[in-house]
Amino acid sequence: MHIRSCPRLPSSGTTTHARPHARPDRRNRTLRTLRSLRTTTGFLLASALLVSACSLGSSTSAASATRATATGTTTPGTTARSGTPALHALPGATPSALTPYYGQKLTWRSCGGRGFECATLKAPLDYATPGRGDLRLAVSRKKATGPGKRLGSLLLNPGGPGSAAVGYLRSYAGIAYPAAVRARYDLVAVDPRGVAGSEPVECLSGRRMDAYTQTDFTPDDRRETDELVSAFKEFANGCGAQAPRLLRHVSTVEAARDMDILRAVLGDKRLTYVGASYGTFLGATYAELFPERVGRLVLDGAMDPSLPARKLNEDQTAGFETAFRSFAKDCVRQRDCPLGGADATPAEAGRKLKAFLGRLDAKPIPAGDSGGRALGESLATTGVVAAMYNEKSWPRLRQALTRAIDHRDGSGLLALSDGYYERGADGEYANLMSANAAVNCLDSPSAFSTPEQARRALPAFEKASPVFGRFLAWSSLSCAYWPVMPTGTPHRIAAKGAAPIVVVGTTRDPATPYHWARALASQLSSGRLLTYDGDGHTAYGRGSRCIDSAINTYLLDGTPPTRGKRCSQA
Secondary structure, eight states, rough: OOBBOSSOOOOOSSSOOOOOOOOOHHHHHHHHHHHGGGGSSSOOBOOBBOOOBBBBBBBOOOOHHHTTTTTTTTOOOTTTTTTTOOOOOOOOOOOOOGGHHHHHOOOOOOOHHHHHEEOOOOOOOOSSSTTTEEEEEEEEEEEEOOOOOOOOEEEEEEEEEEEEEOHHIIIIIIHHHHHHHHHHEEEEEOOOTTTTSSOOOOSSOOHHHHHHSSSSSSSSSHHHHHHHHHHHHHHHHHHHHHHHTGSSOHHHHHHHHHHHHHHHHHHHEEEEEETTTTHHHHHHHHHHOOOGEEEEEEEOOOOOSOOOHHHHHHHHHHHHHHHHHHHHHHHSSSOOOOOOOOOOHHHHHHHHHHHHHHHHHHHHHEOTTOOOOEEEHHHHHHHHHHHGOOOGGGHHHHHHHHHHHHHHOOOOHHHHHHHHBBBBSSBBBSSSSHHHHHHHHHSOOOSSSHHHHHHHTTTHHHHOTTTTTTHHHTTTTTTTTTTSSOOOOOOOOOTTTTOOOEEEEEOOOSOHHHHHHHHHHHHSSSSSEEEEEESOOOTTTOOOOHHHHHHHHHHOOOOOOOOOEEEEOO
């Protein structure tokens, strides 16, 4: 399992950018089926990630590629295995080998109704050798509606890695972003390489994904450990078999370079961007590579790029525990809470939930699934995790737990889990989880390389979260068997010379803990921290007028929030 945040909003139209390995009709059936599982209360129910990584195989170093000279070649550098240096700003002049990409013209066509347009952007598969093949990336936009002077393009990324930015734009942002922002900006989205409409990575068929998601992620003995390792290997091998070349070129560095091509093709001198969760890492990476081309950047639900994978995973585990305790405090105040009465503590509620999950580990319960799936510990835990991203999901989780614990009906938790995995009623999956793994496993060295390492880390993870610790510790092993080497390493991002960058952190964010936002804001030479004192993942558009006003003012006027600004729900 590759941990991400709660499901993003689905696409409302037919994908028009089918590429090799894409299954657009199936994918959109899946997304339409999942629409009932979403909420539109926030601008972004974006995807975060538990950064896991890999240790096997070979690949061209994306970090080395960032040292491209004006001729488009690379200078020799150390590989990820020996420790890749931090990124550096690219030369200001466009390398001659990349001129055709920067000079291309997009052919826009109407798509999805309501004023949306779609196009295909061409980018090099490998920036180190641009002449050896291209990728075709799905792009969509909604032109500024006026009144007021157009400010340019506003690029959006909902996170993941693996969330479909085009689907997010067309199903939500293009119609529900603040009217003043939509009036002055063309809202633009590009599905990153390997994602959705942009040459999607797909690892397993629906039936095999069903088996994978039901794997026991808390093995109790050698046999169960071997079964988990086999599942990780099958998932990784499936990805490698489907797209062996692409798998080496879906890094965040390469996606950031794609964004600069798009910026130029759109005619913008500087990039204006709102990214959430993983999208903050993508945006910060762009700022490091192209600091002088940074316009107004909002990084909401920020990641700390300097942390190694294990530390990221432990921090996120603690974040889910914080979110669960907030849920538990609310739950026990409700008359129908199955985790205890009004006098129960969050720790007591956690023990009751953990005991229930343990019973499911031994004996799954019926879930009303037409394909015969029962609710076991892994699917149930995923369902609970999925509801931690937004406090507006808590009533639904409480009802699902009541049905499961008191009535042996696992259908509610199974539906939450299916929403997290983007599984449709037809049994097929969107490519989010495949892309999530492909990017994570390329971006950072592994948290653990062997089951023994994961097992030794269990006490630390269980200390971070008595409820989720074992589950998330073993999930951190998922990329140890990846078929290509990672091309990145943890590093601080300063983006020296960039214009002010707004970094947003939520104090009880489960997926991107608040101290990550503080860390990124302090690393960025022009970082400006905006704090949301609240629950849930990300802050923009989640009910705080203070947050929304501060970000809208920055986007429209260029004035960043005052230093140390804090906001609450009201």
